[in-house]
Amino acid sequence: MGRLIVISNRVSVPSAAGAAGAQGGLAVALNSALREHGGIWFGWSGQETEEFTGHLDMQRNEGVTTATIDLEAQDVEEYYNGYANRTLWPLFHYRIDLTEYDRNFGEGYERVNERFADSVYPLIADDDLVWVHDYHLLPLGSILRRKGIKNRIGLFLHTPWPPTRLLASLPFHERLVASMLEYDVIGLQTTEWLESFLHYVQKEMGLTVNLDNSIEYQGRRVIARAFPIGIDYAEFSQAAKSEVAKEAHQRLRDSVRGRKILIGVDRLDYSKGLGERFESFSRFLSDHPDMAGKAVLLQIAPPSRGDVESYQQIREDLERKTGHINGAHANVDFVPIRYVNRGYPRAELAGFYRAANVGLVTPLRDGMNLVAKEYVAAQDPEDPGVLILSQFAGAATQLKDALLVNPHSVEHVAETISRALDMPLKERKRRHAALLASVKEMDVLHWLKQYVLALSGVEKGSSALKSDGGPSAADPELAAQEESAKLGATEIAGSH
Template sequence: MSRLIVISNRVSVPKAAGAAGAQGGLAVALNSALREHRGIWFGWSGQETEEFTGHLNMQRIEGVTTATIDLEPQDIDEYYNGYANRTLWPLFHYRIDLTEYDRNFGEGYERVNARFADSVLPLIEPDDLVWVHDYHLLPLGSMLRQKGVKNRTGLFLHTPWPPTRLLVSLPFHERLVSSMLEYDVIGFQTQEWLESFIHYVSKELGLPITEDGTIDYGGRRIIARAFPIGIDFAEFVEGANSAEAREAHDRLKASVRGRKLMIGVDRLDYSKGLGERFESFGRFLTDNPGQAGDVVLLQIAPPSRGDVASYQQIREDLERKTGHINGAHADVAFVPIRYVNRGYPRSHLAGFYRAADIGLVTPLRDGMNLVAKEFVAAQDPEDPGVLILSQFAGAALQLADALLVNPHSTEHVSETIKRALEMPLAERRQRHEKLLASVCDEDVQHWREEFVAALFGQAEGGGADDTGADDTGAHDKAA
């Protein structure tokens, strides 16, 4: 069986998977996949070095080999804080008003991708499958092709892909997308993001595309397809039944003293719609004064990307809104919003989810959102909580039996909170049963198997191995 070489911006060492702040996203999804696939996970260590050497720090823990490199401060500023998180991230989440275009950012992005390619190259054996992740490394496949890598290579994008009318605002967008077409398989979270990509490739690059999403590019066939990511269902349920989870559940239940509890768990990010969520809860308290003292919102929001100004602004905004709402609706024995800027182990989060009557997951735009799926998995089937989910989260397509809301409408969210609080037990059970079936059946193993199968299938049907590297646009700057 071929090995799996996973390449991502950051690497999560398996032993740290349950550590505080490690919940959700790529780390949770891939640790399990790599344990079963003789994998190597390569990426940035998160550490700085005065001078880049390409030295690999290798570790092997629980059957997973990790390999990391350190980056220079300029690399981190231009590649990570700059192009990745001040250019691509806001643009891909439809926030063109926050998108920054800076030539130095683009040069740093290209430089670090080239350093990744140079460093990972000695680790790749002829039969390996190479699986690159996310917006940080879009041109990496093209750079590996330049260095003679003919392996089956895939890219999975965890974020949304923006509509063409937004993407064309990115300087040199054609070159960036052309470099992505050096992969054999390009995966997206949902059909919506896939369709946006296909529209761009057809309209802006003029490439022929078959009905099954195969793109003809320079004599090569590239598969573009949706692969919705899931959680490690069995592992999460095991953690939810642990002593740590029960203790966290009991502690939180006791603290709310019989009141109804809503919970939100999100990175501190403008795409998560936390400000709009707080305003919606504030409206609920105003519109329903008879229930105002009976409902608590616990919002867990670990800080992220503190060096980026827009993230500093969202933190200040949330602190101001929390103070305003609590000031208007609290009394000496009750505070309606508990706003916590720290992370918790996943077992503790599972206990918190189970204690909650409502899971409030209302991002303005999200590639998938695994918190929604974790909330469903943690519930007691006999007395489940209700999931309120943004219609703009990728997870909404799979979790249609949640209460779907428009997070931009405080009135809609407020009314939906009231509906959830009053929902009869029979309806809660019926909705939860359908949600749980989706989360269980379409878990992370299913996602991994589907993507890897597509890579194998592409090799059988003809891919990069047929023609070798196509260097169209390969040496151009991404910005």
């Protein structure tokens, strides 16, 4: 078998310093996986062009080969800001009240998926495995099939999968899911999302799901499974021990002058439950007047999708809430909420995590949530902090020794904050040891190996991918270009 071709909406080009705001799960996991094993990562550059040409910009940085294309402004508006983030994202996070249905969005979504297929097609050799990521590219596999690609193609969805009756509100939902059944493997984060997907294909499409979760569809056998994603534990642990992390840890500790620290690190998104989190912290301060001036919430929330109105609204709401809560609970030398709208390199984040007594990870709905795992990995085992985790995050199925909460209940979260801050060292160490064992075992390399093994279709004990040492492109011209530019990708190899 050949190489692994990874396809996603955006491509994160790694750098030695690490990207700011690198807490996004997809970028962290794929950079880690491809840096470890090699391969090609294809997607949108994030840049706009006046006219789409399909020109590929190929680079090799920190062991990762990337290939990117630019999109037209109309593509970005209809495909990315439109169908992906104003239709699918809210729907998949159970926010049907925010879901927008617009025919132009759907047309743009299909057009860009076609453009992705046209551009990546020449990169795919006959024996490559193709791995497509996330809700932006659900129909890409079926388009590649139409172009004659017979390779094994897999999809991994990083978001939740909504209940059947919610998905049925999407116009042409049957066509969208039928296109997904052109993949060989469909991976989801948890058994809950997997069960929702299988329920849909049974109830809405009348298909039979076998005992091994395989689906027979038009003469093809499609495997659907849960593959919980993890962090690169070894890399993150090393970052947490760096001088950058140590300096960040000390800087934060010095700035709070002995106060307890609670930390949240999330993209600025309505699915993360930031408004409810702020209200819960305010309720904690009101219910425990003895803690006035003794606890600080640091919320790091890099902005995202600023062109989408609902994201502009959440930013305004959080700024109002922050001002109101700080006005109610602050004094001349203390503000309870530090609300920061920027990202930080991962090493700095590791230092902040380690300094925090409590990690607040309380999304209203989340496919997995790697911040929860990073917080655990960053802790001092001899004096660990306490993880408070939403029961609606995918990570809750693995991190059962966290304090699980209902993020919609302000009272519940406030009471749990109090419990976390009062937790004895012995209990903190016991819980952290169990959490850390899960984070270490179910890391990003475990996720990668399990998915690639399923996608390659080989039995346990066989090599999932082996090197062929040849150029990466099926197209002779592109192969020559890649060879001359010394952009050949290291092959994935390993036994399971």
